[in-house]
Amino acid sequence: MFQLQKLKIARQGRTLLQINQLNLPPHGLTVILGHNGSGKSTLLKVLAGQLPSDEGQVLLQGRPIATYAPRELAKQIAFMPQQIPQPALMQVRELVELGRFAWRGWLARWQENDKERITAAMQQADVSHLAEHALDEISGGERQRAWLAMLLAQDAQMLLLDEPSSALDLAHQYQLMALLQRLVSTQSCAVVAILHDLNLALRYADRIIALQAGQIWFDGSPAQLLAHPQLDDLYGIELDILARPGKHAVAVVA
Amino acid sequence: MKRPAWSLLALVTTQLAALHIQIGTPLSLAQQWQALHEVQSLEQLIFVHTHLPRTALAVILGMVMALAGGLLQLLTQNPLASPMTLGTSAGAWCAIVLAGVLAPTLQLPLEWLALGGSLFALTLVGALAGWRQLHSLNALLAGTALNLLLGSVAAIAVMLNDQYSRTLLVWGTGDLAQNDWAWVLWLLPRLAPALLLIPLLCKPLHLLQLGSQAAAAAGLNVMRLAIITSLLALWLNGLAIAAVGIIGFVSLLAPALARLLGAHKPADNLGMAALLGAITLLLADIVAIWLSHHLADLLPTSAAIGLLGGPILIWLCLKLPLASSLPDATGHPFRRQPTALIGWCLLAALILLLSAISGKDAAGHWLISWPDAGLWALRWPRMMAACAAGMGLAIAGLILQRLLNNPLASPDLLGISAGASLGMLIGLGIGTSLSPWLFSSSGAVVVLLALCWLAPRQSPARLILLGIGLSSLLEAALQLVLAQGNQDSFQLLNWLAGSTYHTTPTQAIALLGTVLILGGISLVFARVLLLFGLGETLAQAVGLAVPQARVLLLLLAGLLSLAISSQFGPLAFIGLVLPQLAIQLGARTIKDQLWLASLIGAALLGLADLASRTVFFPSQIPVGALASLTCGSLLVIGLLGRRRRLA
Structure with missing residues (x-):
């Protein structure tokens, strides 16, 4: 779905991101890992069309991403930022309804199927009970789930999530990842998510891309990452892999 | 800050002051010198009691206004703050107008009225924009809204009492013309607190540039500093308003220009702003005098400075970086009931009827x-x-x-x-x-x-x-x-x-x-x-x-x-x-x-x-x-x- 070629982003003489070749298919759950300042968020912003590339090309369905009109783009990709805004007075339902903007535009009324999508999305993200609450009176984790509901209502082929689990408690982190995995397997939509938790990534990802200093350091399956001889270099700290018979292996700081 | 810049500015100030003295008078230099010792002709009388005090007042007031603006800018960390943009000048003016209209017999001292009015205005702006938001656009929005409001209050007062106010209007426009040394002598002793306090404030204000929380963590009593600095700034500005009425822009432009010239430390910034303030006001007054010679009407100094400063202000607005407002951490309590629109409709209709x-x-x-x-x-x-x-x-x-x-x-x-x-x-x-x-x-x-x-x-x-x-x-x-x-x-x-x-x-x-x-x-x-x-x-x-x-x-x-x-x-x-x-x-x-x-x-x-x-x-x-x-x-x-x- 995405093709990146010879991409380079630099700010004040410092290269933030340099990617020779990267393809992202319209299916599968891809997790981006990397240390602070490795260019994860920059990459996601480029994919979301919010940051134009200085050099190289970003093609979406074979077309440069800059040529898409905002609504066309929003039908293809949905984006969750790291910082979710908390506009005063906006109710959760109103937020989720905005996900249908890409399909209905400025004026058209919501159709029957819009309403169905909105209700279903709120159920999937587990925010139905919050529908009438304002965004600035719910917790950070609830706000992240409300935003996810909006992305689901947007019906895009690809979800781009910048640290979607940062404000979630442990149970909701795993619920979120399970939900994303279900979405990927049933609805043929793709997910690209930035995560900080290596174990969460190892357990749910179909593919892991690890960045280091703006360059792709690893691109492969979780099993390949576990077998990587220099895994410690990823975060610059020594890691132990604990193999657990019948369960997922976990990585812990040695 | 480099020494040459200081000496250059000082040189320009004295040159302009000299030019300012010369532009008004037909006397030769020798006659002027003589007039200082002994007045012999009417021209010399006018020179001593009109031209000289006007120049002195321009220099002093330019410095005073620049210091007022500079202090406020340092305190709020807002490059566009000034008594004008924060609405405090309008507050001072409004207080003087209202006191003149409502209690003309009391003869309250102008400088205290001005201080009270501007304090009221600053409090209102702080409450409106949030005291922690004074560095951001919010302060300017609140200040401008307040300017407009106080303007309409003053307008009502003026319209209800147009006999009295005609003279007030002329006074309120900020003209530097003088006919004796009274205002200069009135002003000088009242400047003393500023001259004593400003050197003490420089270091704490420098610390404040880290942000108020960090400064407090470093041991600064931010509240006390804020109160002293703002009182001082408002006092200075109130003096200027009481002496000649509102002359905007100097208080905004001089410190901003000083910063553009590289004076970032409070002491440098204030000192250079004072010189630049004197220069700006002298320059504007020279333009005003020159235009008044060529036009039928008298052109007040403030109008001249407005015409010079307005475009510069717009340019500054577009150029200077300004912090966006912080998210409001407190959150607003809102009522939870749904709106009874019908009820409000009926009420509105009833009021209209x-x-x-x-x-x-x-x-x-x-x-x-x-x-x-x-x-x-x-x-x-x-x-x-x-x-x-x-x-x-x-x-x-x-x-x-x-x-x-x-x-x-x-x-x-x-x-x-x-x-x-x-x-x-x-x-x-x-x-x-x-x-x-x-x-x-x-x-x-x-x-x-x-x-x-x-x-x-x-x-x-x-x-x-x-x-x-x-x-x-x-x-x-x-x-x-x-x-x-x-x-x-x-x-x-x-x-x-x-x-x-x-x-x-x-x-x-x-x-x-x-x-x-x-x-x-x-x-x-x-x-x-x-x-x-x-x-x-x-x-x-x-x-x-x-x-x-x-x-x-x-x-x-x-x-x-x-x-x-x-x-x-x-x-x-x-x-x-x-x-x-x-x-x-x-x-x-x-x-x-x-x-x-x-x-x-x-x-x-x-x-x-x-x-x-x-x-x-x-x-x-x-x-x-x-x-x-x-x-x-x-x-x-x-x-x-x-x-x-x-x-």
Whole structure:
């Protein structure tokens, strides 16, 4: 779905991101890992069309991403930022309804199927009970789930999530990842998510891309990452892999 | 800071002071020297008692105003803060005017009145914008709104007492002309606290540049510093206002220029700002003297400096980085009940009916009955126009507040009403027989076109800054016209205060029609307004073509503002308060807010129309000024209420 070629982003003489070749298919759950300042968020912003590339090309369905009109783009990709805004007075339902903007535009009324999508999305993200609450009176984790509901209502082929689990408690982190995995397997939509938790990534990802200093350091399956001889270099700290018979292996700081 | 820069500035200051002395007098240098020892001719008398004190006053006041502005800028960390932009100059002026009008016999000392008035204004701006937000755009928004409000308060006072005020108008315009050394001698001892305190304040102010929290963590008593510094700044500015009236811009420009020249440390910044302030004021006064020689009318110094400073201010607005406001951590408590729109509809209708049928008869007794045909024909156009204006301002305010994501945005800050007023001024200046409406609306159209051209390129916050710059330019030009104190200036004052009594039926119907159509359009765009709540980047990610939407919404608000301000002049606070009031009354969705705000707007302005006819019967106060005053007071009451709930 995405093709990146010879991409380079630099700010004040410092290269933030340099990617020779990267393809992202319209299916599968891809997790981006990397240390602070490795260019994860920059990459996601480029994919979301919010940051134009200085050099190289970003093609979406074979077309440069800059040529898409905002609504066309929003039908293809949905984006969750790291910082979710908390506009005063906006109710959760109103937020989720905005996900249908890409399909209905400025004026058209919501159709029957819009309403169905909105209700279903709120159920999937587990925010139905919050529908009438304002965004600035719910917790950070609830706000992240409300935003996810909006992305689901947007019906895009690809979800781009910048640290979607940062404000979630442990149970909701795993619920979120399970939900994303279900979405990927049933609805043929793709997910690209930035995560900080290596174990969460190892357990749910179909593919892991690890960045280091703006360059792709690893691109492969979780099993390949576990077998990587220099895994410690990823975060610059020594890691132990604990193999657990019948369960997922976990990585812990040695 | 390098030494050559200092000596260069000092050199320029003395050169300009010398030039300033020479430009006014026909005497030769030798005669001037002689005059200092012994006055022999009338020319020498004029030289000693008019020219010399004027130069001395220009130097001293330039420094004083620059220090006042510099202190405020250092304290608030806001590069555009100054007594002018924070509304404190207007507060001081308003206090002096009110004391002169209401208690002329008391002879209160001017400098204390000025200090009290400006303290009141600063407190209000702090409460409005939030004390921690003074570094951001919010402070400027609140300050400008307050400027407009206090302007209308002063206008009401002046209009009710025009005998006394004619001299006041000339005084208030900030002219440096002197006829003895009295003011200089009055000023000098009162400057002593500043000269003693400023050296002590430099180091703490430097620490404050880390931000107030970090400075407090480093052991600074931020509260005490803030109180001392702001009192000192307001005292200095109050002295300048008491001595010569409002001369804007110096207090804003001098410290900003000092910073552009590289003086960042408080001591450097203040010292250099003082020199630059003296230079600016000398330069402006030289221009004023020179122009006054060549023009028929006397040109006050403040007008000269406004004409010089306005464009520079606009340039600074576009150039300087300004922090965006912090998210409000406290959160607002909102009522949870759903809106009973029907109830509000009924209440508004009742108020309108009451305002329509009540009035006073010739003897001043209350009369509540359906007016006869003649009276009704006089009454309905102005009432309809007032209601339409209320609705329109509410809608325009709501659009701008949603567009900017800032509850302090309001249509009077867009610069459109400033454009209308400037157009009106030009029309009066040309003195043609064409309708003044034509001039005011073409002034507004020019600003609106400029806004639409800039909208896709600049962020909305910058656009508002531009509007603030324009408003300041307008104030300078206004002072120029008002200084003449003739019939024209009162006509203008009347229009500026938003009077409705010349409204024709056609104008009223046209205004109502425009407001209803534009309001209907904004109702349809409710979804887009909601999207702007997410912030522009994310609204784009959800699929909104942000630049186009921005232009469209600005156009809507601008057209509303144009339609209203070309008839009423600038109306402060109404567009700011009504949308917020609707939220406080329980409107949750945008559509509810639109309906409720415009209903309250119509009812409020209807009521203001009634009050303008009856309260000071038989004279009339302009509806707009009255409504601005009401909205301003509502805001203050609301703020006090919130303070109590938090405490």
